[in-house]
Amino acid sequence: MLENLPKNYDPKDFEDRLYSFWNDNGYFTPEINKDKRPFTIMMPPPNVTGSLHMGHALNNTIQDILIRWKRMEGFEALWLPGTDHASISTEVKVVEKLKSEGRSKEELGREAFIEEAWEWTHLYGGTIKNQLKKLGVSCDWSRDRFTLDEMLSNAVEEVFIRLYEKDLIYRGDRIINWCPSCHTAISDAEVDHEDSHGHIWHIKYPIKDSNEGIVIATTRPETMLGDLAVAVHPDDERYSHLVGQTVILPLVGREIPIIADSYVEMDFGTGALKITPSHDPNDFEVGERHKLGQFIVIDEDGYINENGGEFRGLERFEARKIVAEKLKEEGFLVEVKEHDNAVGHCERCKTIIEPLISKQWFVKMEPLAKPSLEAYYKGELNFVPERFGKIYVHWLENIKDWCISRQLWWGHRLPVYYCDECHEIIVSKEPIHHCTKCNSDNIRQETDTLDTWFSSALWPFSTLGWPEKTEDLEYFFPTDVLVTGYDIIFFWVIRMIFSSIEQLGEVPFKDVFLTGLVRDSQGRKMSKSLGNGIDPLEIIEQYGADALRFTLVTGNTPGNDMRFYTERVEANRNFANKLWNATRFVLMNLDEEIKEPSIEGINLEDEDKWILGRLNKLKKEVKSNLDKYELGLAAQKVYEFIWEDYCDWYIEMVKSRLYGDNKGLKESAQNVLVVVLKDTLKLLHPFMPFITEEIWQHLPGINKALILEDWPMEDSSMDFNEAEKSIEFIKSAIKGIRNARAEMNIVPSKKASLIFVTDNEDIKTTVEKGTKKFMTLASAESISFKNDKTSLGDDNISVVLEKCEVFIPLKELIDFDKEIERLEKEKDKYLDEINRVDNKLSNEGFISKAPAKLVDEEKAKKEKYTDMLNNVLERLESLKKA
RNA sequence: GGGUGGUUAGUUCAGCUGGUAGAACGCUACGUUGACAUCGUAGAGGUCGUUGGUUCGAGUCCAAUAUCACCCACCA
Numbered sequence: 038m039l040e041n042l043p044k045n046y047d048p049k050d051f052e053d054r055l056y057s058f059w060n061d062n063g064y065f066t067p068e069i070n071k072d073k074r075p076f077t078i079m080m081p082p083p084n085v086t087g088s089l090h091m092g093h094a095l096n097n098t099i100q101d102i103l104i105r106w107k108r109m110e111g112f113e114a115l116w117l118p119g120t121d122h123a124s125i126s127t128e129v130k131v132v133e134k135l136k137s138e139g140r141s142k143e144e145l146g147r148e149a150f151i152e153e154a155w156e157w158t159h160l161y162g163g164t165i166k167n168q169l170k171k172l173g174v175s176c177d178w179s180r181d182r183f184t185l186d187e188m189l190s191n192a193v194e195e196v197f198i199r200l201y202e203k204d205l206i207y208r209g210d211r212i213i214n215w216c217p218s219c220h221t222a223i224s225d226a227e228v229d230h231e232d233s234h235g236h237i238w239h240i241k242y243p244i245k246d247s248n249e250g251i252v253i254a255t256t257r258p259e260t261m262l263g264d265l266a267v268a269v270h271p272d273d274e275r276y277s278h279l280v281g282q283t284v285i286l287p288l289v290g291r292e293i294p295i296i297a298d299s300y301v302e303m304d305f306g307t308g309a310l311k312i313t314p315s316h317d318p319n320d321f322e323v324g325e326r327h328k329l330g331q332f333i334v335i336d337e338d339g340y341i342n343e344n345g346g347e348f349r350g351l352e353r354f355e356a357r358k359i360v361a362e363k364l365k366e367e368g369f370l371v372e373v374k375e376h377d378n379a380v381g382h383c384e385r386c387k388t389i390i391e392p393l394i395s396k397q398w399f400v401k402m403e404p405l406a407k408p409s410l411e412a413y414y415k416g417e418l419n420f421v422p423e424r425f426g427k428i429y430v431h432w433l434e435n436i437k438d439w440c441i442s443r444q445l446w447w448g449h450r451l452p453v454y455y456c457d458e459c460h461e462i463i464v465s466k467e468p469i470h471h472c473t474k475c476n477s478d479n480i481r482q483e484t485d486t487l488d489t490w491f492s493s494a495l496w497p498f499s500t501l502g503w504p505e506k507t508e509d510l511e512y513f514f515p516t517d518v519l520v521t522g523y524d525i526i527f528f529w530v531i532r533m534i535f536s537s538i539e540q541l542g543e544v545p546f547k548d549v550f551l552t553g554l555v556r557d558s559q560g561r562k563m564s565k566s567l568g569n570g571i572d573p574l575e576i577i578e579q580y581g582a583d584a585l586r587f588t589l590v591t592g593n594t595p596g597n598d599m600r601f602y603t604e605r606v607e608a609n610r611n612f613a614n615k616l617w618n619a620t621r622f623v624l625m626n627l628d629e630e631i632k633e634p635s636i637e638g639i640n641l642e643d644e645d646k647w648i649l650g651r652l653n654k655l656k657k658e659v660k661s662n663l664d665k666y667e668l669g670l671a672a673q674k675v676y677e678f679i680w681e682d683y684c685d686w687y688i689e690m691v692k693s694r695l696y697g698d699n700k701g702l703k704e705s706a707q708n709v710l711v712v713v714l715k716d717t718l719k720l721l722h723p724f725m726p727f728i729t730e731e732i733w734q735h736l737p738g739i740n741k742a743l744i745l746e747d748w749p750m751e752d753s754s755m756d757f758n759e760a761e762k763s764i765e766f767i768k769s770a771i772k773g774i775r776n777a778r779a780e781m782n783i784v785p786s787k788k789a790s791l792i793f794v795t796d797n798e799d800i801k802t803t804v805e806k807g808t809k810k811f812m813t814l815a816s817a818e819s820i821s822f823k824n825d826k827t828s829l830g831d832d833n834i835s836v837v838l839e840k841c842e843v844f845i846p847l848k849e850l851i852d853f854d855k856e857i858e859r860l861e862k863e864k865d866k867y868l869d870e871i872n873r874v875d876n877k878l879s880n881e882g883f884i885s886k887a888p889a890k891l892v893d894e895e896k897a898k899k900e901k902y903t904d905m906l907n908n909v910l911e912r913l914e915s916l917k918k919a
Numbered sequence: 920g921g922g923u924g925g926u927u928a929g930u931u932c933a934g935c936u937g938g939u940a941g942a943a944c945g946c947u948a949c950g951u952u953g954a955c956a957u958c959g960u961a962g963a964g965g966u967c968g969u970u971g972g973u974u975c976g977a978g979u980c981c982a983a984u985a986u987c988a989c990c991c992a993c994c995a
Contacts, residue, residue, distance in 0.1 A: 045957075230992080237995080255995060305994045319993040379992080424923065431922075431991075523990090558931085560988085592932050592943075597924075598989085602931060604944050611957045622954030667935075673942075688954080696953090772961090779961040785950060813952090873939065882975030891938065898939090 042624065042735055046610075046617035048581025051731045056170055059730075064744050065175045067113035069512045076112035077516040078104055079497050079546075080176055081529070082184065085120040086127055086161040089168035091555035091563060091589075091601060092522055094573040098586045099552060100520045101174050102668055105723040107517075108175070109748040115513050116175065117500050119182035120162065124448035124489040125219060125385050131157050131447070147446050147484075154447045168574055173582050173726045175744070180509075182500045184492040185449070192499035193492045194452045194466045196540060201464045205401045205539075206441070208462070212314075212321040213395050213440050214381060217339035217353075218388035221444040222397050224488060225437060226527045228390055230379040237376035238361060239307060241369050242267060245283040245292060251276065252371050254306030256378055257316075258364065259356040261286065262345045263334035264293055266312040268323055271297040273308055287369040288360065289346055298323050315394045331394055339391055353391065398442035398451065398485065405535040406433040412544050418534070421550045421666045422596045425523060432527055439532075441488045448486030455481055494532035497545035504540075514541070518548040523596055526551070550666055553598040555589070560600055571601055583725035584610035590724060591669045591676070612676060613728050616721075619684050620732045623710045626695045631704065633738040634711035640701065642694075643806060645709045646760035648687040651678065652713055653755035659720055660751065672724045679717055686768065687713070693809035711736060716749045763803040766839075767810055773836045774815040774843060780859050781834055781852070788818035792833075794826045795841040804841075826911075831919040835912045837863065837905045853916055860913050867906040874899045 043050070059065060067075070078100050083093055100116060108114040131154050132142050142150050166181070182189060200206040213222040238258045241250040251267055267284050269276040280297045300323055301310050314324025315333045324330070336342045339353045348356050364370040381390035410433050412418055413426060420426045442451065454469040455462060458477035463469050471478050492499070497519075501510040515537070521530065530549060537545035557563055563570040576585045587609040593599035627634075641649070655678045662671035687710075694706040715736060722729040722743055733743035778785065791811060793804050801822055804811070811817040823829070829844050834856060836843040874895050877883050884892060 044955080046955090253995085257995085300993085302994050307995095310995055317993085317995080319995080322993085376995095378995085428923075428990075435991085527991095554989095594933075597932095600931060602944080605931075607957080608943055611955095614957045615955065618955035618958090620954080625954070662935085665935075669933075670935080673933075677942085684954085685959085775960065776962090779949070782949080785960065786952075816952095870939080877939090877976080880975055884975080886975045887938075895939095 042617070042621050042732075044618075044621070046581075046614040046728065048583060048613070048727060049578075052171070052173070052577075052582055052727045055727055055730050056173060059175065059742070059744055060170075060178065062742075063179075064742065065116070066177045066179050067108075067115045069508050070113055071512075073111065073113050075513050076104070076107040076114045077513040078116045078518055078520065079500060079516050080116060080118045080174075081519075081521045081525075082119040082121040082182070082493065082496065083165050084123040084126060085158050085163075085165070085183065086123070086130065087165050089165055089172075089573050091571060091573055092552075093165075093169070094172055094585065095555050095589045095599075096520050096522065096552050097169060097172055097174050098589045099550065099668060101172070101176075101586075101726070102590065102723040103518065103520070103663075105175055105726060105744065106663055106748065108744070109719065109722070109746060111747065113512075115177055115180070117180050117182065117513075118166070118169070118174070118176040118178060119496075119500060120165065120184070121493055122158070122183065122185045122448060122489065124443060124445050124486060125221065125223075127154060127157070128445050128447040129219060129385060142446070150446050171574060171577050171582060173586065175726070180500070184489075184496075188502060189492060189495070189499045190449055191466070192495050192503055193449045193487065195504045196495060196536065197452055197487070197491075198464050198466065199540070200400060205404060206398060207401060208396065208398050210394055210396050211399065211438075211440075212318050212392050213397050214383075214390045215337065215393040215395065216383040216386065216388055217337065217391050218386045219383060219445075220337065222395055222440050222442060223383060223385075223390075224440045224490075226490075227384045228381040229384050229387075230381055232377055233380045235376050235378060235380075237306065237374050238364075239371040239373070240287065240311075240364055241371050242284045242287060242311075243369075244279065244295075245285050247282070249279070251279060251284060251295065251309050252307045253309045253311045255311055256376060257357065259341070259348075259353060259360045260313040260316045260334070261311055261360065262289060262341065262348060262356075263313045263315050263332045264291075264311045265314055265324060265329040265332055266293050266327065267295045268298045268301050268310045268312050269295065269308060270301040270303045271299055273301075273303045276309060287367065288363055296323075296327050298326065316392055318392050321392075321394070333394060335391060335393065337393065397440050398453075400439040400441055402436045402438050405539055406436045408538045409433055409531065409535045412534070412538060417544045417547065419548045421548060422594075425526065425549070425551050425596065428523075428526060429531060432531060439488075441491050442483075442485040443488055444484075445486050448489060449492055450486050451483040453483040455483065457481065490528050490532055493529055494536040495540075497533055497537055498541055514545070515543055516546045518550055519546045520550045520552065522554065523551040524554065548666070551596045553593065553596055556598055556600050558600055558602050560598075563601075571603075576603070576606055580606045580610040581613065581727070583613050583728050586726075587612070587672060587676075587724055591672045593669060595666060612680065613725060615684060616679055616728065617732070619679070619688060620714065620735070622688060623707075623714055624735065627707050627711065627737070628704065631707055631711075631737060634708045634715075634736075635738075636708055636712050639705045639708055641705065641709070641757075641760075642702070643760040643763050644687060644690040644810075645705065646757035647764035648682060648709065648713055649755050650757050650761050651682045652716055653751055653753075655720065656716070656749050657751040660748075668724075675717070675721050675724065679721070683713065683717065689814055690764075690810050693813055697809075711738075718743060719746055719749050722746075763806070766800065766803055767807040770804070770836075770838055770841070770843065771811065771815045773838055774811075774817075774845070777834050777836045777859070778816075778845070781855060783834075783847075785816060788816050789845045790819045790821070791815070791817045792821050792823055792829065792844040792846070793841060794823045794829075794844060796824045797840045800841050831916055835860070835908075837908045837912075839901055839905065842908050853919065857913060857916050860909055860916070864906065864909045864913065867902050867909060870902045871899060871906060874902065 104114050104116040135141055214228050216223055235256055237254055237256050239252050239254050241252045243250045253267060264286055279295050282295050283292050284295055286293055312320045312323050314321045314329050315331045316335055332344060334341055334344045335353055341348045341351045341356050343349055351359060383390055413429060452466055453464050456472035456477055457479040459472060459475040461472055461474040463473050469480055472480055497516050498514055501507060501514055503510055533545050557569045561569055573585060584606050588606045655674060658674055659671045691706045694702040718729040718733050730743045733739060795801060808820055811820055833844040833846050877895050
């Protein structure tokens with residue numbers, strides 16, 4: 038066994054091997070077993086052509102921890118992986134690729150373009166899956182899904198048709214966000230608003246048959262070409278006499294009315310607002326109210342169209358400049374001011390959005406939002422952390438209809454057919470060749486595809502075969518928890534919830550665990566353009582997946598952003614190395630005849646009971662933390678247990694037994710060492726799956742893989758209070774002795790005689806039992822006892838403990854000043870403590886209102902510290918006399 | 920204009936239901952004892968952004984304020 042564990046931990050030796058071992062044996066694939074409970078997580082599908090970044094690494098690590106833990110707890114744990122076709126972003130990439138080859142989407146035509154996109158998908162798709170495997174994700178690859186799979190596409194069409202038939206999907210001419218670069222409509226959620234420096238122009242519109250004019254304010258003078266009215270507030274006395282009159286639009290000469298509408302803010306700008314229904318969402322609504330009609334002046338490429346008269350053909354920002362200049366020349370421009378406002382940008386390509394009137398498909402949101410809100414209020418949804426619930430509510434309460442049609446080719450084509458004879462609209466999964474109404478064969482299919490989030494919204498059930506009543510769907514749905522970044526609550530989380538409620542009548546998951554963003558060490562968002570992204574694969578290559586996983590899950594808290602420090606990965610790699618070497622130690626000192634290590638029928642020493650008690654407490658706490666999604670706290674506790682309790686203390690305390698010649702003591706130590714290590718590996722496994730599995734398989738008495746083991750449960754028979762107390766006393770005595778010796782610059786290797794001065798029998802017994810420990814851990818040469826210290830001379834170091842004092846005689850001349858200095862420090866420490874306790878105890882309110890237990894504790898502390906202080910004072914007095 | 924989060928050791932962050940402030944990294948001193956120098960032992964370092972309030976007691980609850988970050992939003 039031992040020869041298989043090299044001296045240094047090198048994850049590259051086994052991570053890939055173990056991943057294949059698990060995966061090839063089908064350990065990631067659950068069975069449909071009605072006698073066991075399922076636990077399901079749907080992996081947020083990464084973009085099929087994407088590559089792994091730290092955000093993926095973070096949320097997949099969290100999912101893997103949860104799924105491995107639940108699997109060990111005995112659930113049939115399904116973690117379903119997959120990828121997303123990511124319509125717009127993939128299409129943009131393929132278009133770019135074509136462009137670099139001197140080709141274009143248009144010249145290729147739809148079918149050939151989709152071929153190209155599939156090729157691209159096959160070429161770059163799947164790399165992210167291999168990258169995920171490096172991380173150790175235990176997801177069920179036999180159920181791997183892709184949003185454009187036949188099964189999932191079927192679900193998409195089914196939902197579309199159902200919603201259409203319920204009048205929850207409609208088609209209409211509405212003002213939408215148009216990206217002139219991607220050449221498609223996008224939804225509100227896909228628009229990023231960024232503050233930008235700009236100007237506000239005050240323009241005077243002359244009033245017909247009058248010398249008067251009305252001054253309007255605008256940030257987009259070029260849109261005046263499409264003005265259909267000037268609006269003022271109904272209560273605005275400055276303008277009330279003008280309402281109903283006509284204005285002559287400068288430059289173009291068109292006549293438009295002055296209307297009153299309460300949308301106008303009287304105290305902003307001039308209080309008069311130009312209305313351009315075709316190019317501004319608010320103006321659109323005003324236009325609807327006043328039946329102004331439409332007048333489109335900007336086309337889908339962002340150029341002024343034929344309605345723009347002499348400005349026709351100008352690019353929109355060029356037009357802005359020229360229109361403004363022209364207005365100035367002709368004397369209509371009153372003033373130009375600096376002005377900041379939020380401008381909408383395409384989330385994908387950063388182009389400034391152009392609001393346009395366009396015929397698009399929409400999902401009617403209000404009827405869908407309502408049940409989603411109710412589900413939340415009924416407590417069917419639980420956000421971790423809770424505060425995201427508010428964001429969910431706010432969005433749903435202010436929701437607008439969802440524009441789902443995209444003028445793209447890569448994606449799910451709408452199952453919609455138009456009859457050009459009778460203008461019937463037919464929705465159908467099957468291709469339609471004859472109109473169902475007039476039987477004409479003058480039929481064409483809608484060319485638009487669906488928003489990529491339309492298919493992702495169905496992910497929790499489309500992946501399980503819905504609308505078919507599959508066994509998978511029956512058993513694994515609804516899922517248990519969704520783990521994703523808070524940045525896609527609006528895009529994805531909410532849409533999954535309302536889709537699931539609408540189609541299946543229940544929420545798709547109960548818990549929503551939201552992770553923060555992983556930032557660079559300076560707190561900046563990692564991005565390609567900044568070039569500050571840290572590649573998870575490089576980190577894995579250098580430090581191993583376990584170290585990366587541990588880093589991502591500790592030291593941060595759900596929903597909060599974290600900074601990524603390579604130094605932390607290094608520290609966690611060191612932790613893995615520590616565990617590795619602790620195991621080597623255990624195996625090195627394990628007798629061959631111990632085949633099935635166990636603590637059954639074994640005489641446990643105090644230190645054994647102590648470590649078993651600590652382990653038991655750890656099991657309890659880890660379980661409690663995991664139940665509350667406090668993964669970082671759980672991981673931290675396992676870390677501390679291994680490094681401090683197990684390595685620094687237990688192993689050190691047990692060495693004298695292992696090296697000694699008492700066979701019984703030796704064997705019991707060997708058994709306890711292995712038993713504790715095994716349970717610890719189980720507890721650590723979800724966090725560090727590779728190293729724990731590797732070590733596990735080198736231990737004796739193993740009959741199955743760690744990944745399949747049972748989760749260790751708390752056992753109250755493993756609490757040993759007395760033993761714990763004695764070991765804690767011994768620990769504090771050893772620390773005190775080491776401390777004093779270090780302060781006095783006594784070389785650690787130099788052995789010392791220890792004289793314990795105490796009249797407390799329990800302490801005497803404890804110390805006697807712990808003699809070996811003092812020998813090895815406190816470099817003791819001998820141990821003796823005295824009932825009082827009167828006979829002891831001055832050339833000693835004195836270590837004050839509770840109910841006990843330890844004297845260390847010095848062979849050389851003691852540096853009295855230094856010892857006095859050290860004891861003075863001790864004295865101050867106890868004085869501070871006593872002072873603090875006194876303050877509390879002399880507080881009438883504390884005595885009467887604090888719990889009695891607490892008051893007693895404080896009284897006991899006072900007694901203890903006073904006692905210790907007195908010892909220090911006596912010692913000081915004695916030294917000062919000498 | 921609304922809303923949320925952060926502000927705790929030199930740095931990055933934990934700190935669950937209020938009861939003597941923790942970790943990691945870094946730093947200082949010492950140490951090649953037969954698991955580990957990817958290590959060990961000991962140590963230094965914090966009036967928990969500010970001001971009030973509730974309480975016997977507040978990093979922890981409440982209010983205000985400063986500052987940074989983010990999200991939402993139709994003031995042209």
